[in-house]
Amino acid sequence: MRFSKLPDLRAAQAPDAHCIADARTSLSNSEFYSKVLMAAGLLAELGVQAGDVVAIMLPNQVEFVVAMFAAWRLGAAVTPLNPNLTVQEASHQLNDSRAKLLINLSGATVDGQVPALPAAALHGGVQYGAHYGAQPVDNPAALALLIYTSGTTGLPKGVMLDHANIEAMAAMSREAMEITSSDHCLLILPLFHVNGIVASILTPLSAGSRVTIRARFDIETFFADVERLRPTYFSAVPTIYALLNALPPHVQPDTSSLRYGICGAAPASAELLTSFEARYGFPLVEGYGLSEGTCASTINPLKGIRKAGTVGVPMVGQRIAIMDAAGRHLPAGETGEVLVQGPNVMRGYLGKPEETSKTIIDGWLHTGDLGRIDADGYLSIVGRLKEMIIRGGENIYPKEIEDALLASPSVLEAAVIGVPHETLGEIVIAYVADRPGHNTTLEELNEHCAERLTRYKRPAAIHVISSLPKNAVGKIDKLKLRALWKQQHA
Template sequence: MNLSTQLHQTASRLGRKPAYYFMDQKSTYAELDDAVTKFASGLSQLGVKQGDHVALLLGNSPHFVIGLYGALRLGATIIPINPIYTADEIGYILRNGDVKVVVGLDLMIPLADKMHEHLPTVEYFITCESGQPEAALIDPSNLSFSSKLKTFSNVVSIGKLDFNEPSVDENDVAIILYTSGTTGKPKGAMLTHRNLYSNAIDVSNYLKMNEEDRVITTLPMFHVFCLTVALNAPLMNGATLLIVPKFSPGEIFRLAKKYEATVFAGVPTMYNFLLQYPEGEANDLKSLRLCISGGAAMPVALLEGFEKKFNVVVSEGYGLSEASPVTCFNPLDRPRKAGSIGQSILNVENKVVNELGDEVRPGEVGELIVKGPNVMKGYYKMPEETAATIKEGWLYTGDLAKMDEEGYFYIVDRKKDIVLVGGYNVYPREIEEVLYEHPDIVEVAVIGVPDPDFGEAVRAFVVSKNSALTEEQVIVYCKEHLAKYKVPRSVDFLDELPKNTTGKILRKSLKEQILQVK
């Protein structure tokens, strides 16, 4: 069993049920499954074979869903790419990933025209209609690579419903996810059909997803959090997706009310925007039975503020690309623990170890490692990095964590983000939690900066809703709640913090800005 065959079975059982709404237009499971089969067949007629690599350079849309499941039905390997990446970033992934076909918006044609000569493995660019005025000004017939251009609708139209999908082994690579990477070039995490299917099944069972659910799908589909939690898991169980092209608090509230949404999945920044949205009312989200947070640690003050205003429980979980991604979730059948990422989900084992790989006692901080059917096959064309990350079947996450006596895990911080102040370990998240309690602070990020006396010093970046708040006031507040060596040496006020496309705050960008200033 894999995601494609599961979708076909769901469509056979619930053909007339809405699979998704997009821009308030409905598509049933039968319609989706037919489009998936035709796209797989169309790709086959273009010469795409089982094992070939197909890149999806798309945002949230039906094109992404059909492209994803269509390529999987053919037995091809998908490489999702953030469409707002630069030409250099996109080019690297296409070359390193040995991509044969690129599926993207028609707006990418000028970019493809500049890049195609440097992409020797790419045989076709399949374009999806964006509806944007600038796209109408592009004349593909004048381009040197026009023979490589196909439209998405054309590929579907030449496809056949009697397409015989190949037999796919569960250990075949289904998706290669290029991680953002903290140093050097991004690495391609190879996720097999078994990895993706097992995690989608285990997550949907854990969250009790069913055909009555209506899931707000606003996280980026090219990101693994959305892929598993807000796309694959719901579709496997006959739920309906409410596809949001781009996160907007107003649109989330509108969709939740109109379609009586039952599940919302987001990163902490999204919850913060929803909480701060002036027009957001408690009744707007009354149909939600479950809110899921992941992608980054959620400040306790934000979690409690959101739950109090909207009267809905937020279940925080944990995952990473290399684990397909989910490893932990707060249980739904008993009270969740604020600040915890929960317990190990079914079939997945988490533990905290020291530098020797030995498990530490409850309450002690160490590195979180993971084992289960969801752990990746390895990094694409990177055997040494794979060997350094997966040891005896255990995936070393690089995250520092601790576990309590009841088996609940808590992320302390990333190993790379620890600040060493005079020999003391300072965890940025601890300071951020304190600052989020301040009534005037909306967002905060803490990093370490070089210091001639103590090696490193703590520096805070703050977004405040009170323009009169001063650096001195923030530091005094911290002194009241933190040990002296943990108190920020300096505080910067920003209009907004740098974030990636999922809304995760980028400490790395703040560090880079400081280096550039120096």
């Protein structure tokens, strides 16, 4: 299904059915189609054509989705920008992507070079899209999304995803998550991230279902939205589920409409997954993926065994393998780098052929994640290749220690890093945040670890802080924790 044609198809099949809504706007299929036509007409008037890149720097709102589909209709690609980027950060993405146009709230240019259009102008008028009659561009090889990586190892790189990538990913997701036209997705993750776009927009809309957009996750209003809007699923990160699970016991919302919650973007502990489901009555289905793989590569099956603490089995159409440092594929139970293969694997990094050739080798995407596959084919992620801690010659995987800390009833969040040591090479340092109403002592945490971890894996130091730093998507930011440790030990 070509996404450039999806608004037309939905309008033809069910013109009056719900399509997409936010706090201010609700559009039927025919209204969404009309908005996309008007926006496409406006973009065409401004010179946007096939092969161009349109930058969208908007918060979560309907206009983001309208602009994206309008650009695709013209054969242009979209690069989403976090609205909270600094001028320097935004300028890098605009210049690197060679954006033709920026769509933001104000209509003011960010870098002084790329012309900007206010989102309100997308509603157009009779002089624009109302008379836009050209057929949508139909090209599976056309670039669809330029997703910029978080830049944890340097300047962010542009991940090139073409229409064949996003179509394959949406089809795999519909099958794996059993999405149908009767579903209703509640979007709470940021739309500048591939998860928000693919899991919560493209997958449900291509299935004929509806989407309600929220500006952000709000712990004060989330369950009220669930009770009022009656969504059937949503996607979130472990931090969000941990916060919801830490709400006072008297919070007992009606979650009967929810079939499941998708958990991804970072590993979650088995304890969190099982306790959350026991409390709220719907399962968390954990998966794994990355931007270079168009969002998702494995998922715990809805029908069949869900193994808490694993990220499930490969989606239909994809292959997963584990490789050692010598390039050999490893058998079940062995730990090594996770490799992914399938039609969802990116075209490459924009303007970086050497980095692309180091990341995609013989058709396999080298993820940089460490994992192992069990005898039943379930993948477990144990950490990042560059985060593995080597203490006195022993390999230590941070997630094992983080899971042990998270098993404490008083710990809300935990993160483990390795820091230099004169004789051992590296030692383990942990940072934790308490659950509301708890006041963890270091003695309790050390005793807790001693019961669960062999001596060399135990943290040399545990720091209790009010909250762990997060990046824009809600992942714990270990770069900031390393900077904090260096500051503390300057």
